[in-house]
Every structure is written in C-alpha cells, then in structure tokens.
Amino acid sequence: MDPVLTPRGGTCRTRRSGMADRLADLAVAALIDEVTLTPKPGLVDIRSRGAHRDLDWSLMCHSARTLQPTFTALAEAGAGAASSPALRESIGAIGRNGEAAMLAATGGVNTHRGAIWALGLLVTAAAMAPSERAPARVAARAGGLARLPDRHAPGFTGNKGELACRAYGVGGARGQAHAGFPHVVHVALPKLRQSRAVGATEDAARLDALLAVMAELDDTCVLSRGGPAALACAQAGARAVLESGGAGTRAGRAALHALERELIARNVSPGGAADLLAAALFLDRFETEDPIQPKGEPGWNN
Numbered sequence: 001m002d003p004v005l006t007p008r009g010g011t012c013r014t015r016r017s018g019m020a021d022r023l024a025d026l027a028v029a030a031l032i033d034e035v036t037l038t039p040k041p042g043l044v045d046i047r048s049r050g051a052h053r054d055l056d057w058s059l060m061c062h063s064a065r066t067l068q069p070t071f072t073a074l075a076e077a078g079a080g081a082a083s084s085p086a087l088r089e090s091i092g093a094i095g096r097n098g099e100a101a102m103l104a105a106t107g108g109v110n111t112h113r114g115a116i117w118a119l120g121l122l123v124t125a126a127a128m129a130p131s132e133r134a135p136a137r138v139a140a141r142a143g144g145l146a147r148l149p150d151r152h153a154p155g156f157t158g159n160k161g162e163l164a165c166r167a168y169g170v171g172g173a174r175g176q177a178h179a180g181f182p183h184v185v186h187v188a189l190p191k192l193r194q195s196r197a198v199g200a201t202e203d204a205a206r207l208d209a210l211l212a213v214m215a216e217l218d219d220t221c222v223l224s225r226g227g228p229a230a231l232a233c234a235q236a237g238a239r240a241v242l243e244s245g246g247a248g249t250r251a252g253r254a255a256l257h258a259l260e261r262e263l264i265a266r267n268v269s270p271g272g273a274a275d276l277l278a279a280a281l282f283l284d285r286f287e288t289e290d291p292i293q294p295k296g297e298p299g300w301n302n
C-alpha cells in the first residue's frame, strides 16, 4: 500500500489507507464536479469567475487537489472510531491544517474554507461506519461530531462568515453542520434525485439541487457581501428558476440567466450553497458506489 501524506507532511501506513484514499477521492471529485458545473449564478464555473475577482476554475481545481491528503487524514481519523471529544479535537486540528494548506496553495485566497468544514465532517462520519451509507445517517453522525467541544478551536476567528452570523443572527456554516446538514439531506439530495427521475440531464439536476439550496439557505457568503436584501434577492431568484420548470427548461434557463445578472450586479456569490451541493454530490456517490473499496484491499468492517 502506498504511503499517505498527512496535512502535517508526515506519512502513515495502515490497512485502512485504501478506504481513506477512496473517500478522499470522492470528496475531491465532488469539489471538482461542483466547480465545473456550468452555468452557476454568481459562482466560479468553467466559463466564468462569477462575482469573484481572486478565484477561477483552475485555482479552484488546484485547491481541491491540494485537499486530498487532508480528506485522507480526516477519513483515517474516523476509521472505526466512535464519536468522542478526542476525535472532534483530532479532526479539528486536521481541518485547520487543511485550511492552512489551502491558503498556502492559493497564495492566501479562500477557495474552500466552507467546503473543508462540511465535506471534512462528512468524510470522517462516513469513515466511522462505512457500511452505513444512507445520507441521513452519515449527515447525522457528522452533525454529532460538529456539536462536540474542541478545546483548541479559536473562540473568535474574525472570518466573514462568523461576522455575518453575529450581525444577522443566522447559524451559517456551523449551524448547518450542528443541525446534521438539513439542506443537504432534505433539500439538495431530494431535488437532485427528483430532477433525475423526471429525465433532467445530470447537469440540470445538479443545478436544480443548487437552486433548491439557494432558495432556502442563510448563506453567509451572500449576507456578508450584500446583506439581507441580497440574500432575499438570491433566494427569490432561485425559487423563480425552479418555479419556471428548473434549469433543464427554456423558461428556467432564462430565469437562471436573469438571476446570474442580478447576483453579478450585486457582487454576491452563493458560496455556502455551492459547498452544500458538493456535500450532496459526495453523499450521493457514497451511497450508490459499490463497493467503496479499492481492488485487493480488505474492508474496514471485516
């Protein structure tokens, strides 16, 4: 088995590494699928930087690949483990190292802070019981981890999301995780699967899932740049696309382009919704991919 680089630069060899690598592959693939999905309103995609001056598709893909060892380490920490404050503290340290690795790789640009948090918790939760694949179960375990105390977490980060949570009284990325990712389990995944079931293309189904999350999320990316008026506008615009028939219809496409123009004019980007779409794509594949085990590797549970 190949050695696995950890975020601290060390290596580790365990019989579980094959499974951990596979979970990390799924997480990185979910991030690349999310950023490549086009056309997304206000967000970086393959044809546009959206409302971001410091991001583009190649930087997002580079950042996603840089995170592979972080996700591997998060999966290894979770493998076969029970939920405990010690596990919470250990993945907190890995997550913070992952953020540092991301910033080093991007020259200080925040490409994936929210995604490391959401996907990181889900990767660890998946590794804790890899035979329990139902998205709701994995997300509930991830929520349980998020709610545990971490003595080493900074009390105040001063990050934009945290400031927006205080200013506007919303839960943001932490609240979403503490609640067991309700917008992933009860909004994005059902919409993704419903749109597929009625014959939408995979891209249209993913866009519909993103829009369904945007229509309801207290996205601190939008709030911090544009305040409550921009959030209300993004939510109403996303609802309008879905009510026009969704991203796969002519009327829905027209509404999607109108929403995009509106978000660019307001200089806002639904980054939190994008993170939760990536989380949904991860859970979707984790549930349906069989087996999540490289050839020749023993499983974790046997």
Ligand SMILES: CC(C)(COP(=O)(O)OP(=O)(O)OC[C@H]1O[C@@H](n2cnc3c(N)ncnc32)[C@H](O)[C@@H]1O)[C@@H](O)C(=O)NCCC(=O)NCCS
Pocket (backbone or CB within 6 Å): 074, 091, 092, 093, 094, 095, 096, 099, 113, 114, 115, 116, 117, 118, 119, 120, 121, 150, 153, 157, 158, 159, 160, 161, 162, 163, 171, 172, 173, 174, 176, 217, 218, 219, 220, 221, 271, 272, 273, 275, 276
């Ligand atoms: C909780 C995190 C995201 C810090 O968040 P903070 O409130 O400081 O805001 P910040 O502006 O850095 O990031 C928020 C990001 O979350 C995303 N987001 C915004 N709103 C939402 C929402 N409602 N739901 C989900 N994600 C959202 C956006 O991408 C946004 O950019 C995280 O960086 C953190 O504290 N990590 C600690 C390390 C850890 O414990 N990791 C656990 C294992 S990975």
Ligand SMILES: Nc1ncnc2c1ncn2[C@@H]1O[C@H](COP(=O)(O)OP(=O)(O)OP(=O)(O)O)[C@@H](O)[C@H]1O
Pocket (backbone or CB within 6 Å): 034, 035, 043, 044, 045, 050, 052, 054, 055, 109, 110, 111, 112, 113, 114, 115, 160, 221, 225, 269, 270, 271, 272, 274, 275
């Ligand atoms: N496709 C995407 N395009 C843009 N942002 C995304 C995308 N997917 C996810 N995001 C999320 O959006 C966040 C970036 O948002 P934003 O640029 O508002 O944050 P910031 O860099 O802290 O602030 P600012 O750029 O306003 O100084 C990332 O942390 C990431 O989690």
